[in-house]
Each structure stands twice: as structure tokens, then as C-alpha cells.
Amino acid sequence: MTRNQINKSRMFGTVDLVLDNHSTLFTTFVELNSAHQKLKDGQLLIGQYRQVQEADSSGLIKNKILLKSDVINAILKFSSALRAYATASKNAELKTKSHYVESELKKTPDPILFDIGVLLLGLANPVKTDLIKYAIVEADFTATSELLASFKLAYAQPRVATTKSKVSTGNISDVVKSLDKLLKEEIDELMLPFQFTQPDFYNAYRNARIIVNYSGRGKAKPDVPAEG
Numbered sequence: 125m126t127r128n129q130i131n132k133s134r135m136f137g138t139v140d141l142v143l144d145n146h147s148t149l150f151t152t153f154v155e156l157n158s159a160h161q162k163l164k165d166g167q168l169l170i171g172q173y174r175q176v177q178e179a180d181s182s183g184l185i186k187n188k189i190l191l192k193s194d195v196i197n198a199i200l201k202f203s204s205a206l207r208a209y210a211t212a213s214k215n216a217e218l219k220t221k222s223h224y225v226e227s228e229l230k231k232t233p234d235p236i237l238f239d240i241g242v243l244l245l246g247l248a249n250p251v252k253t254d255l256i257k258y259a260i261v262e263a264d265f266t267a268t269s270e271l272l273a274s275f276k277l278a279y280a281q282p283r284v285a286t287t288k289s290k291v292s293t294g295n296i297s298d299v300v301k302s303l304d305k306l307l308k309e310e311i312d313e314l315m316l317p318f319q320f321t322q323p324d325f326y327n328a329y330r331n332a333r334i335i336v337n338y339s340g341r342g343k344a345k346p347d348v349p350a351e352g
Contacts, residue, residue: 125174129300131335136167136303138332139311146325149318156314159306166303173295188234188278195241195275196229198268202244205258209251222247234279241272307333 125133143160150156206222209215222244229237245268248255252265312333318326 125296129296132300133170135335136163140164142328142332149322149325159310159314162306163303166299169299170296191275191278194271195237198271199224199229199241199244200226202248205255205260206247208258209254238272238276
């Protein structure tokens with residue numbers, strides 16, 4: 125949330141509290157009760173969107189880094205076995221296709237790294253029995269397949285989290301605008317009669333409608349209409 129949105133959100137909460145504390149004064153005022161509920165619903169939405177926006181994706185990134193290291197190690201293991209087998213069987217094409225080095229793999233984008241892992245599994249599968257001699261057993265095929273599946277999911281998750289955060293940022297902006305409109309065009313107008321019948325309530329409402337600037341520069345101009 126932006127600083128302005130945070131300040132407005134605090135104001136919405138203060139207005140809600142004032143209305144709650146004086147709710148007995150407008151129990152039969154259907155329109156004001158309805159508008160008050162809309163204010164509550166909007167604040168709930170802001171809270172939900174903010175949770176998504178501020179979700180910490182660092183854990184996802186850390187998990188992806190660890191998985192990437194494991195994937196590189198698995199690729200190097202299969203690469204070494206295939207190159208040894210290709211050398212022994214004088215298969216120059218296979219030797220070229222299976223030649224990967226760690227320094228290059230570390231610079232390789234995640235989706236391409238995933239494709240390399242799949243490629244090596246595909247090259248190794250037809251000569252699975254022969255690779256036992258070069259320290260590749262059935263368990264390595266199973267473990268590497270599962271590892272690649274986990275890695276593919278992991279490198280997609282941070283992008284999904286970022287996308288959700290951007291969507292939530294837009295949603296918060298929309299809700300703040302709608303609550304601004306609700307206050308200015310409905311609740312402010314519905315509150316006007318209380319300046320004569322319940323002046324303490326009305327003054328508390330007017331004070332609540334002041335947007336406090338939490339940047340340290342004092343208070344903004346009261347966001348309420350002048351008394352008629």
C-alpha cells in the first residue's frame with residue numbers, strides 16, 4: 125500500500141469506530157446503517173488484498189535456489205555417466221549432446237535448465253542398463269524426475285506471487301476510491317442532520333474524517349463538506 129492509502133485506511137477505520145460507538149443514535153436510520161456496512165465491507169476487502177500484496181515470497185525464492193543446486197548436481201551426474209558411456213561406445217553424437225559443465229549451468233535460465241534435465245533423462249533412458257556401470261541406477265532416474273517436477277513448480281511460484289501482488293495493489297486502489305466516494309457522496313450527506321440533533325456525534329465524525337498524515341507532516345485538510 126502507498127502512504128496515502130495507508131493514511132486513508134486509518135481514516136476509514138476511525139470513522140467506522142465512531143459510527144460503531146454511536147450506533148444506538150441511528151438504529152432506525154436504514155440508509156446510514158447500510159452505508160456503514162458498506163464501509164465495513166470495504167475495509168475487510170482492503171485487509172484481504174493487503175495480505176496478498178505483502179505476502180513474503182522469500183521462502184519460495186530460497187526453496188527454488190536450493191532445488192536449482194540439486195538439479196545442477198543431478199544434470200552433472202547424468203552428463204558424466206553419459207559422456208563416459210559415449211566415450212567407451214565411441215558414440216560421438218551422444219557425447220556432444222550430453223556435454224554440460226557446472227559454470228555454464230549456473231548461468232542457465234531456470235526453464236532451460238529444466239529442459240536440459242529432461243533431455244538428459246531422455247538420452248539416458250534407452251541405455252539405462254549400461255549406465256549402471258557408470259554409477260547411474262534406477263533410483264537416480266526416479267529421484268531426478270521428481271526433482272525436476274519440483275523445480276518446475278518452484279521457479280514458477282515467485283512469478284505467480286508477484287502477479288498476485290500486482291493485482292492486489294490495483295484492487296486496493298479501487299476499493300479506496302469506492303470508499304472515498306461512499307463517504308463523500310453518502311455518509312457525509314447522511315450525517316448532516318446530526319450537527320443539530322447530536323452535535324457531539326457529528327463533531328466526532330468530522331474529526332474522524334480528518335486524514336492524519338503519518339509521514340510526520342501533521343494532518344491533512346478535513347475531508348468533509350463545510351457546514352451548510
